[in-house]
Amino acid sequence: MKIAFSPCPNDTFVFHALVHGQVPGAPSFDVTYADIDITNNWAAAREGPEVLKISFAALPWVLDDYALLPCGGALGRGCGPLVLTKNGAADPASLSGKRVAVPSERSTAYLLFRLWAAQNIPGGNLDIVVMPFHEIMPAVRDGSIDAGLVIHEARFTYQNYGLHMMTDLGSWWESDTGLPIPLGAIIARRSLDTASLTAWIRSSVEYAWANPEASAAYVMEHAQEMSPTVANQHIALYVNEFSRNLGASGYAAIEALLGRAMKEGFVPAFDMAKLRS
Template identity: 75%
Template sequence: MKIAYSPCPNDTFVFHAWAHGLIEGAPELDVMYADIDITNGLAASGEGPEVLKISYAALPWVLQDYALLPCGGALGRGCGPLVLTANAAAAGNPAALTGKKVAVPSERSTAYLLFRLWAAQNVPGGVGEIVVMPFHEIMPAVRDGQIDAGLVIHEARFTYQNYGLTLLADMGNWWEGDTGLPIPLGAIIAKRSLDLEAIAGWARASVEYAWAHPEASRDYVMCHAQEMSPDVARQHIGLYVNEFTRDLGDKGYEAVTVLLSRAAQEGLVPEFDLALLK
């Protein structure tokens, strides 16, 4: 079975057991490691692999062909995208982004969707140019003055100070304060033509194996961790792999529904049948 997910520690931790043949009855995986912008595009193309990790924000474009699985993804609290700048005076000042050049990790990323919803309420006059960059290139670009601000995800939450950057706004804090709901980030989807219940079971078993044997995936995680320190990798996993990874549950589905309903009302994503989320 072909699957695509990122080389980030949360994904490699979650899928280690399945990718290494440790889940009884699960098919062998042919893994493609790809940035979220690439997997979002693969899913929308109609020619993607059977299973993918994509942004929740990209779901409206793919739900006719792919189903959302209730496990394996990234959704939580205190783990939202950050807006960073090299201008220390801009800390906590959304107006500093008016007319500025901002880098984002994908046009269809949940991070960018949250940013657009937040900016509509908080940035008078709107931001200027939006540039799409692989997420690991954003902080160096902000540091070097190539862009005015960057929207970052993943382990950047733990490392941005190393680049001399300042937190301008936390999209997760805004979302949680505005809705009281967890933050939907990355979704696991599978082609509707497949046995979805079985795939969800294998994914959940892989999550549970990872928790039961946390050291088993260490080498696999670190060999894909893009020179990340083991300590940062552990923090990354601790933040993004949680009970919502095992099962979205009612709160998880509510968070996804509210996010995408708001986005559709604002014209940021296509209208779609909400029943397709379950």
């Protein structure tokens, strides 16, 4: 079976056991490591592997063909995207007309940014540039971009680039809704045995927690020159109880995000019941 997820530590930690034959009864998996923007586009085009990690924000485009699995993804608190600048500007209105780099136009990070910008940037007049997330901070530092929307380990390293945080979109979302932040979803083609896939992925999460050292070499092999300390911070932030089971608050967060986005016209209309079926 083919699967695609990012090389980020949270994904390699979660899926280590599954793709290394440590989950009883699971088939062998052929892994493709891909940036979230790539997997979002694969899913929307009905291309690529049978199982993918995508942004929750991309779900409205794919739910007719893919089921959302209730485990293996990334939701949480205190782990939201950041808006960074070089000059330390604090007023969101200062971004009007400026170039802002984002990691994907169908990412949860970008959707949160659009919802925030609709409240805080008059007219929403922005020049959006999509680039791989690891290129965003250098671009802001070097002045080719005015601001950057960053995710993942950038929360821990942006100061190394001399950058300043304008806003933490996770804090904004949590204070506005009281809900966790839905970031990355695991989806599978509806033609598959999604119940078995759910059980295998859940077992992989539980194996990772029970045997954290087992995945260490695999995590660092794909960690893009990240230090072990930052990789461990990354795992601790993004792999949590929601990775085992979305639960009531997880589904509520997803429905709140996509419901607001649908109301604003940021995503196409879709059947919300398909999030749970």
